[in-house]
Amino acid sequence: MLELYHNDMSTCAQKVRLTLAEKGLTWESRHLDLRAGDQQKPEYLKLNPRGVVPTIVDKGKVVRESTVIMEYLDDEYPNPSLRPLNSHARAQMRLWTKRLDEGHHDIATATLSMGIAFRFQYLEKGQEACDALINRIPDPIRRERRRDVIYNGVEAREFKTAVRMWEALLTDMEKILGGSRWLADNNYSLADAAYTPYLTRLDHLNVLDWIATRPRLANWYERIRARPSYDSAIRQWENRAYIDLMNTKGGEVWPRIKRMIDEL
Numbered sequence: 001m002l003e004l005y006h007n008d009m010s011t012c013a014q015k016v017r018l019t020l021a022e023k024g025l026t027w028e029s030r031h032l033d034l035r036a037g038d039q040q041k042p043e044y045l046k047l048n049p050r051g052v053v054p055t056i057v058d059k060g061k062v063v064r065e066s067t068v069i070m071e072y073l074d075d076e077y078p079n080p081s082l083r084p085l086n087s088h089a090r091a092q093m094r095l096w097t098k099r100l101d102e103g104h105h106d107i108a109t110a111t112l113s114m115g116i117a118f119r120f121q122y123l124e125k126g127q128e129a130c131d132a133l134i135n136r137i138p139d140p141i142r143r144e145r146r147r148d149v150i151y152n153g154v155e156a157r158e159f160k161t162a163v164r165m166w167e168a169l170l171t172d173m174e175k176i177l178g179g180s181r182w183l184a185d186n187n188y189s190l191a192d193a194a195y196t197p198y199l200t201r202l203d204h205l206n207v208l209d210w211i212a213t214r215p216r217l218a219n220w221y222e223r224i225r226a227r228p229s230y231d232s233a234i235r236q237w238e239n240r241a242y243i244d245l246m247n248t249k250g251g252e253v254w255p256r257i258k259r260m261i262d263e264l
Ligand SMILES: N[C@@H](CCC(=O)N[C@@H](CS)C(=O)NCC(=O)O)C(=O)O
Pocket: 010, 011, 012, 013, 034, 039, 051, 052, 053, 054, 064, 065, 066, 067, 101, 105, 137
């Protein structure tokens, strides 16, 4: 049986759950509470030394890193295939997933989500518990970025960079969807699964106005949400407390973010 170590609201875990759902695979859930520090426990660090979700264990073998897991699943369980047959389209798919791995996840999304909303989940623990969670983050760059955004919110060093990265991403998505139905080509692929949680994150953060002037992307988001995989991989795992927090805090800061966008 395939085991998935994941978290209900983690975008990286959502990517993998979407892939599993698109392929109709069954799996056993190992849910980690990221605010309780489950990902920093020694037994989990043996599976994933970076202390992040997701991780899968398939036939006794461990695979980490959401993009790598998605490609592993497509190799190991090829039907239906979620990678374009055409080499150029497959390269386009990889450019999209690479973009997430090269900063759109760690900088743009983590900073936006944490700086707007999740920081309050840390701050309410009190400084000692909050610092303990931060100090146990294995990667020093992630650790200091997290400290900055938790304590400084929208004033964090990288917050404006995050807004700039999002603006560039949404512009590029709108453009590419003018030439094809899905992100890599005219077929749904791992690129579409990979970006679904990120648009969902904007939605949960109540800043979906960001795509109001991007009709092709808005239409893509509608089509993505109509797929049965969206229900089983995202909706069924929604954590009401997280969504309420994101919705409220996002609504409060959207005018400020909007000004940042206008000033770019
Ligand atoms: N590059 C990794 C990133 C994974 C990642 O950042 N996961 C987040 C949740 S989306 C996490 O586990 N964070 C742990 C923490 O906040 O301490 C992947 O794609 O799997």
